[in-house]
Every structure is written in structure tokens, then in C-alpha cells.
Amino acid sequence: MEGMVEEIYVTSEGSAPMRRVSEVETVAGCGIRGDRYCEGTGYWTSYGDVCEVTLISAEDLDHIEDEFGISVKNGEHRRNLVVRGLDLSSLRGRRFRVGEAVLEYDRPRPPCRHVQDLSEPGMTRALKGRGGICARVVEAGRIRAGDRIEPLG
Template sequence: MGGVVEAIYIAPEGSAEMQPVEEVKAIEGCGLDGDRYCEGTGYWTPSGDVCEVTLISGEDLDYIQDELGLRVKSGEHRRNIVTRGIDHAQLVGKRFRIGEAVLEYDRPRPPCAHVQDLTEPGMTRALVGRGGHCARVVEGGRIRPGDEIVFLT
């Protein structure tokens, strides 16, 4: 086992507040149902710099909140899936199952100034090196908080 899903967030369009969900459907070649990037309404959609699904470490969010004093526990990080108990370096080059879905590592997701515009000063700097990763949906299916993250390759 590689860890678990701690929380899931989606936003219906770019700049919209991230909303926690108790279940989401991952759609192959698209992302998360109802999320801005799968819907084509994300901030970066016109530039083509789109991640189907973004993941971020809960341990990194703990550090940002506890050590730097920034609010990140309610989706201010702008990432879809918060993981717990997994070293994100292990994701590189891998396929992994989360719930019913199979995802594949795509690339790191560095923070952008837009994240800070939507949150508070210092957020972009806090997320440097802790911005999470992008993944592609290889096989669709339901994902829920508490689902295990299981490496396939």
C-alpha cells in the first residue's frame, strides 16, 4: 500500500472556490467529473497547461499550515486529491489505483501566482517544492476519501 486519500476537492471553473466532495468520478482522458479542467473551464485551459488530476501531500499541507501559518486545509492549495502516508517521489513513472480508478503520473505541478491571488500572500512561495503532481486518468471509476493508493507499476 502506498497511502490513502485524505480529502478530495473540485472547482466548477477557474478561480471558483474548491469544494470538498465525498465521492468523485474519474473520467478517462478528462479528469474528475465536475472539476474545472475536465469541464474545460480551468484558469490554464486556454494555454493547454492542464492536469487531469492534481495530487498534494497532506504532510506538506501540515507543514505549510503549522510552520508557515498559511491556511491550506480547506482546498486553498487548489489541488484535487490530498494524500496521506505516501512519498510523492514514489509516484514518478508509475501507475496507481485509487478506489476504482487507475491514474498515471504525469509531471510535477509547481504553484503559480494565480494560487496566491486566490488565497493569501506567501502561498506561492509556501508551495514551492510542495506543489504536488499531475496525473492522467487511465481507467475511470469512483474515488472516495479513505481509498487506498496502490502502486501497479
């Protein structure tokens, strides 16, 4: 039940385009250094709906692109980590290691209208049931593209 980090995306402020990076540094209780929610500049920050780290399945993104013809491969999904080979729902109630960091499942991250406003019509519908998860940073460390994801305990 292992997966791997395929891609990493961050942005320093809410509504700004996500940019792909090869590695990030996590901060316990905050998220990803330099990312909008750790910096307090995310779109949802003022509503108190903050996810420290978001993960989405690469297999779900493949399905969305094939089924709906909607581009989700360049960060349009607005999630931090694109992971392959792991059913994200299997992490519910668990901690898991991603590279040097230990994360803990927080909750599902359903799509919102804001994602569609920043991308293209149909994005919210396409991501329904495939929006990924939120996780908290329990132990800080670096996460790199290609790192394994290992459930703990």
C-alpha cells in the same frame, strides 16, 4: 508504499473556490467529472496547461501550516486529492490505483502566482517544492475519501 485519500476538492470553473466532496467520478483522458479541467473551464485551459487530476501531500500541508501559518486545509492549495502516507515523487513514471480508478503520474505541479492571488500572500512561496503532482486518468472509476492508493507494477 501505500497511502490514502484524505480529502477531495473540486470546482466547476477556474478561479472559483474549491469545495470538499466525499467522492468523485473520473473520466479516462479527461479527469474528474464536473471539475474545471475536465469541463474545459479551468484558469489554465486556454494556456494548454491542463492537469486531469492533481494530488498533494497532507504531510506537506501540515508542514506549510506549521511553518508559515498559512491556511491550506480547505482547498486553498487548489489540488483535487489530498493524500497521506505516500511520497508522491515515488510515483514518477508509474501507474497507481486510487479507489476504482487507475491514474498515471504526469508531472510535478509547482505552485503558480494564480493560487496566491486566490488565497493569501506567501502561498506560492509556501507551496514551493510542495505543490504536488499531476496525473492522467488511465482507467475511469470512483475515488472516495478514505480510499487506498496503491502503486502498480
